[in-house]
Amino acid sequence: MKPKNTSKDISDNPLLQSRLRALQVDKPFSLEPAGIVRGVTFVNDSAATSAIAVIESLSYFDEPVVWITEAKDPRSEFVDYVDLLSDKVKAVIVYGDLSAGWHEALWDYLGFFVKAESWDESIQLSLEIAKANDTVVFSPGCPASEPFSTFKERGAYFNQLLKIRANKDSFK
Numbered sequence: 001m002k003p004k005n006t007s008k009d010i011s012d013n014p015l016l017q018s019r020l021r022a023l024q025v026d027k028p029f030s031l032e033p034a035g036i037v038r039g040v041t042f043v044n045d046s047a048a049t050s051a052i053a054v055i056e057s058l059s060y061f062d063e064p065v066v067w068i069t070e071a072k073d074p075r076s077e078f079v080d081y082v083d084l085l086s087d088k089v090k091a092v093i094v095y096g097d098l099s100a101g102w103h104e105a106l107w108d109y110l111g112f113f114v115k116a117e118s119w120d121e122s123i124q125l126s127l128e129i130a131k132a133n134d135t136v137v138f139s140p141g142c143p144a145s146e147p148f149s150t151f152k153e154r155g156a157y158f159n160q161l162l163k164i165r166a167n168k169d170s171f172k
C-alpha cells in the first residue's frame with residue numbers, strides 16, 4: 001500500500017526528487033517515509049495537526065492503511081469523513097484519552113480500533129496488525145502536546161522509536 005506517487009516514480013524523476021526535498025525542508029514530517037520494519041512501510045505525517053490534514057494525507061493512499069493517531073480533542077469533525085476513512089483505513093491505533101468522544105466515533109463508524117498507552121506501544125501494535133507490504137501512517141490530527149512543543153519534535157521522536165524497533169528486530 002503506497003502513496004499514489006510511489007518512491008520508484010519519484011526516484012525516476014529528478015524534478016520530483018528536487019521538489020520533494022524542498023517540501024521536506026519547508027515542512028518535515030509531511031507524509032515522510034520513516035522506514036520499513038518487518039516488510040511494513042511506515043510514513044511519518046506528524047505535520048498533520050488537524051482533521052482536514054489527516055483526511056488529505058490518507059487520500060494519497062490507494063490501499064487501506066493502519067492509521068496511528070492521537071486522541072486529544074473531541075473528534076466530531078471526523079464524522080463528516082466517515083466514508084473516506086472507512087475506505088482508506090483498515091485499523092486505527094489511538095494514543096491518548098479516548099473519553100473525548102473518540103470511542104463512540106471509532107467504534108460506531110469504523111468498527112475497529114486499538115488504544116495504545118504510549119507511542120512505542122502504538123508502533124508495536126501496528127506491527128502486530130499490519131502485514132508485510134502494508135503501510136502504517138502516523139498522522140496525529142492534532143497539535144503537539146506535552147512533552148513535545150512542536151510537531152517536528154513529535155515527528156523526530158516517532159522516527160527515533162521506529163529506528164529503535166527496527167534495530168531490535170534485526171537482532172532477533
